[in-house]
Amino acid sequence: MKCSQCDFDNKPNKKFCIKCGSKLILKCPQCALEIEVGDDFCGECGHDLREAKPAAPIDYSEPQSYTPKFLAEKILTTRSSIEGERKLVTVLFADVASYTALADKLDPEEVHQIMDGAFKILMDEIHRFEGTINQFTGDGVMALFGAPMAHEDHAQRACHAALSIQKAIVEYGTKVEKESGVEFKMRIGLNSGPVIVGSIGDDLRMDYTAVGDTTNLASRIENMARPGTSLISGHTHKLARAFFEFKSLEKVEVKGKAELQEVYEIIKAS
Numbered sequence: 001m002k003c004s005q006c007d008f009d010n011k012p013n014k015k016f017c018i019k020c021g022s023k024l025i026l027k028c029p030q031c032a033l034e035i036e037v038g039d040d041f042c043g044e045c046g047h048d049l050r051e052a053k054p055a056a057p058i059d060y061s062e063p064q065s066y067t068p069k070f071l072a073e074k075i076l077t078t079r080s081s082i083e084g085e086r087k088l089v090t091v092l093f094a095d096v097a098s099y100t101a102l103a104d105k106l107d108p109e110e111v112h113q114i115m116d117g118a119f120k121i122l123m124d125e126i127h128r129f130e131g132t133i134n135q136f137t138g139d140g141v142m143a144l145f146g147a148p149m150a151h152e153d154h155a156q157r158a159c160h161a162a163l164s165i166q167k168a169i170v171e172y173g174t175k176v177e178k179e180s181g182v183e184f185k186m187r188i189g190l191n192s193g194p195v196i197v198g199s200i201g202d203d204l205r206m207d208y209t210a211v212g213d214t215t216n217l218a219s220r221i222e223n224m225a226r227p228g229t230s231l232i233s234g235h236t237h238k239l240a241r242a243f244f245e246f247k248s249l250e251k252v253e254v255k256g257k258a259e260l261q262e263v264y265e266i267i268k269a270s
Helices: 069-082 099-105 108-128 154-180 214-224 234-240
Strands: 086-096 132-136 140-145 186-200 206-210 230-233 244-248 263-269
Touching: 069 186, 086 099, 086 108, 086 154, 086 214, 099 108, 108 132, 108 140, 108 154, 140 154, 140 214, 154 186, 154 230, 154 234, 154 263, 186 214, 186 234, 214 230, 230 234, 234 263
Parallel strands: 186 230
Antiparallel strands: 086 140, 086 186, 132 140, 186 206, 230 263, 244 263
């Protein structure tokens, strides 16, 4: 079984690469569910996995490379009905709070391997709640909930994704810190507002135009979050307050905004 990280050819039924230590990831080719080495059939869709191979390295610049098949099909099926439409969405920004320290201490290959693990968590949790990743940065992602997959409960989905990401990162961060000596936590920021959806290509690339500060406010709120926390704007709070417990923070000054902004920390689902 060839490792997607270092190309070392491992013996059958190995769960981790004996050369670089990376997890040997298998995904069901039918539904994209992660499966275990040795599984004969997918527990989600029943697909025969006996010929399944380790997943190819993900190209983070190509949406079709990292978007699960089930989600890609939904997007392509419904795209004609939302292209050119004004949609209310929730924008999620997430990044690694300690990325600079990580990059300074470790060699690029080690950083790349650690970030691949973090990106997998981000992709899995965002896609689980039918959000779409619009952009990968060197140390995080920007994702949309509510477009191109239209969901009236986009704010709830984004909050659930944020909680799930932070929960998974706690376990992953413990492993990273043990191996590298660098604290590994994420910051997440959410804001809800309108966007105008542009074209959606066969390769799943989506053009959109943010209306007002929909995107910028989410990014600025993320930058304000303490490591390991997820913050939301007052706009998102109005949409999700009945479904989660939040901690109200003092109104804060946000660059580019004349008025002080309401900010809340997501604590847990109600």
